[in-house]
Amino acid sequence: xxxxxxxxxxxxxxxxxxxxxxxxxxxxxxxxxxxxxxxxxxxxxxxxxxxxxxxxxxxxxxxxxxxxxxxxxxxxxxxxxxxxxxxxxxxxxxxxxxxxxxxxxxxxxxxxxxxxxxxx
Numbered sequence: 001x002x003x004x005x006x007x008x009x010x011x012x013x014x015x016x017x018x019x020x021x022x023x024x025x026x027x028x029x030x031x032x033x034x035x036x037x038x039x040x041x042x043x044x045x046x047x048x049x050x051x052x053x054x055x056x057x058x059x060x061x062x063x064x065x066x067x068x069x070x071x072x073x074x075x076x077x078x079x080x081x082x083x084x085x086x087x088x089x090x091x092x093x094x095x096x097x098x099x100x101x102x103x104x105x106x107x108x109x110x111x112x113x114x115x116x117x118x119x120x
Contacts, residue, residue, distance in 0.1 A: 002028040008039040009054040036060025
């Protein structure tokens with residue numbers, strides 16, 4: 001059975017890139033969100049196996065959304081997506097409970113490796 005994934009990024013292009021990588025590797029993208037508020041709503045609605053979460057977004061950033069999702073489900077698996085130069089935020093996210101992080105621009109093999117590792 002394919003694993004269900006929620007993609008969160010404020011850039012439609014980035015969501016499309018991740019979705020393309022995931023669907024080609026037999027993952028099912030159950031929902032997409034463009035900010036942290038939407039991410040939490042979609043998480044509750046779809047209960048995905050894993051979330052890819054952009055760190056920098058309008059409304060509510062990825063770190064705040066990560067913490068909220070972990071309150072909903074302490075076992076949630078979230079992988080942070082960051083641009084270069086966001087190391088401090090990535091460290092905060094890992095300490096808050098994120099399983100891993102991937103750096104933009106995405107490399108398909110690294111994305112899949114991070115997801116497989118997080119899903120165990």
